[in-house]
Amino acid sequence: MSKPLQAFIFDLDGVITDTAEYHYLAWKKLGEELGIPFTREFNEELKGVSRMDSLEKILTLGNRQNDFSQDEKEALATKKNEHYVQLIANITPKDILPGIKELLAEVKAAGYKLGLASVSKNAFAVMESLELKSEFDVIVDAATIVRGKPDPEIFLTAAKLLNVDANACIGIEDAAAGVDSIKDAGMFAVGVGSAETLAKADLVYPSTDKLSFGEIVKMHQEK
Structure with a gap:
């Protein structure tokens, strides 16, 4: 459990x-x-x-x-x-993927903490352009870590900075290397994309607009 x-x-x-x-x-x-x-x-x-x-x-x-x-x-x-x-340079809030703003709102309304784990060195700039930076409690980027994905360091660092147990986190990724990182960190992995490519994830959705907050939380509880 x-x-x-x-x-x-x-x-x-x-x-x-x-x-x-x-x-x-x-x-x-x-x-x-x-x-x-x-x-x-x-x-x-x-x-x-x-x-x-x-x-x-x-x-x-x-x-x-x-x-x-x-x-x-x-x-x-x-x-x-x-x-x-x-x-x-021309990224705006219009470039936020479908369903993500709604999911973030549900996560916050339920009282859960929000972290970002991105190997991009431009993560802060992109989040500023999307006007989402203030929504997240913690942003971990390439400058914060030594080893990139699939090493679990980035997700473990995010959990540590959020002051939560890794086992009490859900990680959401679209890449196989990222799913490996989440699983090796001891977290519940949600994949976005191909079920075949993201076979190691605990739950996979074909696209962001299909992400279901209720189902994700329920599946985590049952794991």
């Missing part, structure tokens, strides 16, 4: 807003500059993965993993991020 529910911890990209397309376009541009074209299918492997780990995957794809020094890799990652920041 899980402990009585105390908090919900959300991923950002693909759950609260869909910046995945912007990440894809920014990585694609960098890949093309390096002579490493890749598909949207390959891009799925980058979801929920840190910036440097994503770069390593792209370089390995093009068999160029040994062509750059660590400093050069850092510069490449920075270049990608600069392009990404330009792309997300």
Whole structure:
């Protein structure tokens, strides 16, 4: 049995807003500059993965993993991020995914704490643009942690900062790496997306507008 529910911890990209397309376009541009074209299918492997780990995957794809020094890799990652920041500059509250504002309101009305666990270094900026930053008790981003997803560190850090037991949290993710992170943290995992891709989640919804607060809480209680 899980402990009585105390908090919900959300991923950002693909759950609260869909910046995945912007990440894809920014990585694609960098890949093309390096002579490493890749598909949207390959891009799925980058979801929920840190910036440097994503770069390593792209370089390995093009068999160029040994062509750059660590400093050069850092510069490449920075270049990608600069392009990404330009792309997300126009994000507004209209970009909040369907059903999310309603779910956040239900979570708060029920008295549960709210945390954000995003490996994005731009999480604070994106949340400001969405006008959601003040809704969350805690925001944990890449600057707060050492190990990215699928390591559980980011969700465990969020629980610690919320001052709740990990076993009393529900994590919501759209990436397999994120679901692994939630489960390894000892939390109840809700996936948004493909049931096949997110097979390790305790509960999976095809899209954010299908998320059911009542069902999620009930399933957590029964776990």
